Amino acid sequence: MIIEKRSAGILLHITSLLPFGIGDLGPEAYAFADQLQEAGQRYWQILPLNPTEEGYGNSPYSSHSAFAGNPLLISPELLVKEGLLHDRDLEHDEQFDDARVDFAKVSKYKLNLLQQAYNNFSDELPDKLWKDFADFQKEHKLWLQDFAHFVAFKKNYEHKSWVEWPEKIKQRDKQAINELAEELSEEVEFEMFLQFIFYRQWEKLKQYCNSKGITFFGDMPFYVSHDSADVWSHPQLFKLDEEGKSTAVSGVPPDFFSETGQLWGTPVYDWEALAKQKYGWWIDRIDHNLLLFGVLRLDHFRAFSAYWEVPASDETAVNGEWKQSPGHEILSLVQEKYPKMPIIAEDLGEIDQPVRDLIKEFDLPGMLVLLFAFVGDEKAFESSFMPHNHTRKSIVYTGTHDNSTVLAWYKDADKKDLELLSKYSLHKITEDNVHKVMVWMAYMSVAQLAVVPVQDVLGLGKDATMNKPSGNWEWRLQPGQFTKEHVQELKEMTELFGR
Numbered sequence: 001m002i003i004e005k006r007s008a009g010i011l012l013h014i015t016s017l018l019p020f021g022i023g024d025l026g027p028e029a030y031a032f033a034d035q036l037q038e039a040g041q042r043y044w045q046i047l048p049l050n051p052t053e054e055g056y057g058n059s060p061y062s063s064h065s066a067f068a069g070n071p072l073l074i075s076p077e078l079l080v081k082e083g084l085l086h087d088r089d090l091e092h093d094e095q096f097d098d099a100r101v102d103f104a105k106v107s108k109y110k111l112n113l114l115q116q117a118y119n120n121f122s123d124e125l126p127d128k129l130w131k132d133f134a135d136f137q138k139e140h141k142l143w144l145q146d147f148a149h150f151v152a153f154k155k156n157y158e159h160k161s162w163v164e165w166p167e168k169i170k171q172r173d174k175q176a177i178n179e180l181a182e183e184l185s186e187e188v189e190f191e192m193f194l195q196f197i198f199y200r201q202w203e204k205l206k207q208y209c210n211s212k213g214i215t216f217f218g219d220m221p222f223y224v225s226h227d228s229a230d231v232w233s234h235p236q237l238f239k240l241d242e243e244g245k246s247t248a249v250s251g252v253p254p255d256f257f258s259e260t261g262q263l264w265g266t267p268v269y270d271w272e273a274l275a276k277q278k279y280g281w282w283i284d285r286i287d288h289n290l291l292l293f294g295v296l297r298l299d300h301f302r303a304f305s306a307y308w309e310v311p312a313s314d315e316t317a318v319n320g321e322w323k324q325s326p327g328h329e330i331l332s333l334v335q336e337k338y339p340k341m342p343i344i345a346e347d348l349g350e351i352d353q354p355v356r357d358l359i360k361e362f363d364l365p366g367m368l369v370l371l372f373a374f375v376g377d378e379k380a381f382e383s384s385f386m387p388h389n390h391t392r393k394s395i396v397y398t399g400t401h402d403n404s405t406v407l408a409w410y411k412d413a414d415k416k417d418l419e420l421l422s423k424y425s426l427h428k429i430t431e432d433n434v435h436k437v438m439v440w441m442a443y444m445s446v447a448q449l450a451v452v453p454v455q456d457v458l459g460l461g462k463d464a465t466m467n468k469p470s471g472n473w474e475w476r477l478q479p480g481q482f483t484k485e486h487v488q489e490l491k492e493m494t495e496l497f498g499r
Helices: 027-038 076-081 103-124 127-139 144-156 174-183 185-211 229-233 271-276 280-292 327-337 353-361 406-412 415-425 434-444 454-458 484-496
Strands: 007-011 043-045 215-220 248-252 262-267 295-298 306-311 321-324 343-345 366-369 394-397 449-453
Touching: 007 454, 007 484, 027 043, 027 185, 027 484, 043 449, 076 103, 103 185, 127 144, 127 185, 144 174, 144 185, 144 229, 174 185, 185 215, 215 280, 271 280, 280 295, 280 327, 327 353, 343 366, 406 434, 415 434, 434 449, 434 454, 434 484, 449 454, 454 484
Parallel strands: 007 043, 007 449, 043 215, 215 295, 295 343, 366 394, 394 449
Antiparallel strands: 248 262, 248 306, 306 321
């Protein structure tokens, strides 16, 4: 197991930092890393870093690239330090909300700044930066050119889906692509430049965190969006028809929460085609993520065993069926390259024995969520989420980005659930202490790593939920909200519980 010592970490996505309307890879991220070190934390867990789109609700789990970084996370302040912008370029009249990310406003503001930085890069900068840019293109040739073409072409075609592009471009005729790329050469280079700057800033932040004893804990979605550089450039790896449209899509079956299941709509993989190339695209993707992060969570891990496939023409997930996937083969290849397996299995939801067997075979830590433990019925004490049933090879959470905060849970919880928590913890549970009790239980767990969303450290309510039906992914940490007192409390707990 990759988590070799009892440790603690904080879950906070980069977008939730300050300033400039959205968190970025600049000074605020470095300052937060300093706080983590002071608090005795060894891990900083974040969400995927891929580009987001308003059309997909700005979700980091729905991106037009499985490899690219999100340009909105580029720090303007670091661009000034590099000489790519001037101080005067950062002066603006925009009124950004410190509490919420306004993605439309931020995108307009940031892209104007980034265009200015690119113009300066083209006109003013020394040969050294140009050489670094050329080296970056070579290092990331696996995906970078296809991505830059995709984004530049999409803008050229008024943001239409790639299946609506001219036939030769849609079908990736080499000559047609080269001619269009030449016509749009400046736009293509601009997209490459943004990726160069993103990865340059990310690598420096990662090195800084590592020097502080902090490891980034990242996340990788299982599926990719249909309207993406990946599907356009590798259509043979997905179940598509001759026009490039999906013939089958992803989802999950009906359950207690939904009579019709969930229809996610992303294309499913053509595993036979992937097997013929020895799952090269998947291994490249995992390699890429392990360059970014010290530990990688595989989202929707149960799909490495079997996944729910739905006919693309269906409007619900009811008529889907379980299909086997080659998780064993893919994970075996990963293990050959990474014997310590720096992988975490997201094993929440309906998990069957084959999934458990796969986790056990590769000795992967799973996830334990305390919010799922306290259900006041006669079988509550049998739950794997109950602290007395925790196992060492696990990551324990109060909740994840997909859950409500502890305080929000408390306010909506049944009386019997709160009574169970009170009896179990030997505390009279109140609005003021419920988050502290949950964090305390996470830290005292035998699980090797305890991760707490910063919202639960602060005891925030429903408005601070990161992923919710409306206002997804917008929450931000307020200036001065994560105080020295919070840092000290965490430090004392890490010492008390040997983390």
